[in-house]
Amino acid sequence: xxxxxxxxxxxxxxxxxxxxxxxxxxxxxxxxxxxxxxxxxxxxxxxxxxxxxxxxxxxxxxxxxxxxxxxxxxxxxxxxxxxxxxxxxxxxxxxxxxxxxxxxxxxxxxxxxxxxxxxxxxxxxxxxxxxxxxxxxxxxxxxxxxxxxxxxxxxxx
Amino acid sequence: xxxxxxxxxxxxxxxxxxxxxxxxxxxxxxxxxxxxxxxxxxxxxxxxxxxxxxxxxxxxxxxxxxxxxxxxxxxxxxxxxxxxxxxxxxxxxxxxxxxxxxxxxxxxxxxxxxxxxxxxxxxxxxxxxxxxxxxxxxxxxxxxxxxxxxxxxxxxxxxxxxxxxxxxxxxxxxxxxxxxxxxxxxxxxxxxxxxxxxxxxxxxxxxxxxxxxxxxxxxxxxxxxxxxxxxxxxxxxxxxxxxxxxxxxxxxxxxxxxxxxxxxxxxxxxxxxxxxxxxxxxxxxxxxxxxxxxxxxxxxxxxxxxxxxxxxxxxxxxxxxxxxxxxxxxxxxxxxxxxxxxxxxxxxxxxxxxxxxxxxxxxxxxxxxx
Numbered sequence: 001x002x003x004x005x006x007x008x009x010x011x012x013x014x015x016x017x018x019x020x021x022x023x024x025x026x027x028x029x030x031x032x033x034x035x036x037x038x039x040x041x042x043x044x045x046x047x048x049x050x051x052x053x054x055x056x057x058x059x060x061x062x063x064x065x066x067x068x069x070x071x072x073x074x075x076x077x078x079x080x081x082x083x084x085x086x087x088x089x090x091x092x093x094x095x096x097x098x099x100x101x102x103x104x105x106x107x108x109x110x111x112x113x114x115x116x117x118x119x120x121x122x123x124x125x126x127x128x129x130x131x132x133x134x135x136x137x138x139x140x141x142x143x144x145x146x147x148x149x150x151x152x153x154x155x156x157x
Numbered sequence: 158x159x160x161x162x163x164x165x166x167x168x169x170x171x172x173x174x175x176x177x178x179x180x181x182x183x184x185x186x187x188x189x190x191x192x193x194x195x196x197x198x199x200x201x202x203x204x205x206x207x208x209x210x211x212x213x214x215x216x217x218x219x220x221x222x223x224x225x226x227x228x229x230x231x232x233x234x235x236x237x238x239x240x241x242x243x244x245x246x247x248x249x250x251x252x253x254x255x256x257x258x259x260x261x262x263x264x265x266x267x268x269x270x271x272x273x274x275x276x277x278x279x280x281x282x283x284x285x286x287x288x289x290x291x292x293x294x295x296x297x298x299x300x301x302x303x304x305x306x307x308x309x310x311x312x313x314x315x316x317x318x319x320x321x322x323x324x325x326x327x328x329x330x331x332x333x334x335x336x337x338x339x340x341x342x343x344x345x346x347x348x349x350x351x352x353x354x355x356x357x358x359x360x361x362x363x364x365x366x367x368x369x370x371x372x373x374x375x376x377x378x379x380x381x382x383x384x385x386x387x388x389x390x391x392x393x394x395x396x397x398x399x400x401x402x403x404x405x406x407x408x409x410x411x412x413x414x415x416x417x418x419x420x421x422x423x424x425x426x427x428x429x430x431x432x433x434x435x436x437x438x439x440x441x442x443x444x445x446x447x448x449x450x451x452x453x454x455x456x457x458x459x460x461x462x463x464x465x466x467x468x469x470x471x472x473x474x475x476x477x478x479x480x481x482x483x484x485x486x487x488x489x490x491x492x493x494x495x496x497x498x499x500x501x502x503x504x505x506x507x508x509x510x511x512x513x514x515x516x517x518x519x520x521x522x523x524x525x526x527x
Contacts, residue, residue, distance in 0.1 A: 028271065029267065029269075029270035029271030029272070030205065030266065030267050030270045030271065032263075032267075053202075054202060054204040054205045055204060056204075097401075097402070097403070097404050097410050100401070100402075100410070100414075102398060102401050102402055102414065102417070103401070103402040103403075106398060106399065106402040106495075107402065107491070117506060118428075118499070118502050118503050118506050119425060119428055119429070119503075119506065122394075122421050122424060122425055123421075125394060125398060125417050125418065125420075125421035126267070126271075126418055126421040126422055126425065127418070128401075128414055128417055128418055128421075129271075129414055129415060129418060132414070
């Protein structure tokens with residue numbers, strides 16, 4: 001069954017895969033962070049809150065706003081950037097250098113890190129391997145991505 | 158300086174006879190009624206196991222530690238009954254507000270579970286299958302030579318203090334020991350990376366080593382911590398992060414991503430330590446500011462050393478052609494701006510208000526045209 005992106009179902013599917021692959025994430029160590037995902041187009045935004053605790057993703061939910069003082073950070077980007085990243089993960093079984101979360105946020109053009117407290121933002125670096133491997137699990141999903149247009153924009157249905 | 162105790166246990170008849178008696182079944186059991194608190198701790202979260210936070214109870218608690226340790230200079234663990242003539246180990250760092258951070262216990266548990274082993278956790282075989290072009294491999298070998306110098310200095314900064322810190326701060330001493338292992342791991346990983354690529358090591362950096370020596374020589378714990386964990390830590394975190402973003406091979410991607418995680422813990426402790434220190438001694442902010450005023454130039458000695466800057470430019474641009482060097486220089490300029498902005502933001506947030514305007518680092522970059 002195809003899993004649409006963006007959707008709560010997509011993040012729930014990653015959460016379930018993480019639970020199934022517990023040994024892999026146990027090897028990476030404790031991951032304790034709560035962060036937001038913000039996917040935007042010109043006319044709408046999807047927002048999800050992900051809570052990681054010990055070795056698992058404890059909770060995913062859709063939210064209407066983020067309180068940056070209550071969470072660690074928000075990963076924000078155009079739908080096109082997220083789609084390109086997921087497409088790359090699907091092709092390579094995991095993000096390559098150009099499409100890793102670190103690279104996309106480092107140069108700040110495709111994805112941006114929003115935060116209130118730099119200590120909390122630094123958890124993105126402290127738990128980098130776990131967060132990246134969580135997203136890399138998408139390579140095992142049959143994801144229905146929005147269509148790309150020639151201009152690089154995406155069309156959602 | 159050697160220490161010799163008052164008696165030689167080989168010649169101590171009292172101990173000999175006592176041991177003989179105990180071995181024959183005549184136990185003293187004087188320890189059985191020790192005047193200590195009886196507790197039974199258990200994991201709050203079974204998946205996490207029994208952590209130091211779970212053990213933060215009653216007289217064993219780190220929350221109940223006085224700021225200044227006056228009663229225990231021995232190696233007796235916190236909460237044990239102190240009796241008799243326990244030795245004074247001569248600890249010189251005895252003030253909790255100088256060394257502590259609220260996240261110490263968490264970082265210690267995190268450091269242990271997020272450990273990695275360069276020998277087996279890095280895909281060494283991928284480099285043999287797809288070697289880098291010679292110029293890029295040479296640049297990587299030079300960068301890894303430089304990074305070993307940095308990791309050696311970071312290791313020296315931390316290990317210099319571990320023994321001097323009072324044993325009552327055992328979670329902190331344990332965290333610093335984990336940090337030493339992180340630094341040792343980086344020395345190992347960067348050494349192996351340089352040797353695995355066919356180039357071997359390159360040149361030591363005079364400029365960087367002079368700067369690192371100044372960071373190593375901080376004479377109080379709070380200044381040493383801000384120098385090592387916040388200033389050097391921020392530089393290394395940003396450098397590992399940058400290298401993970403431009404990694405020329407899957408091996409380098411994983412190597413720098415894992416090193417980034419370790420450096421981020423170092424920075425988290427450093428900013429936590431500054432915050433804790435200033436919460437208890439707000440008047441010392443000016444002392445730390447003064448120290449950083451004289452020490453921040455070391456960051457330029459590191460980032461500006463040709464043994465760091467040039468390989469970074471070549472790796473960023475993808476080669477040594479003029480256009481590649483130009484592209485690489487632009488990317489490295491971004492890295493330098495980001496490094497200094499993030500470092501200053503961390504200082505401000507940790508309680509060093511006004512650091513961004515007081516620091517000469519942004520103006521220096523401006524003068525460089527960066």
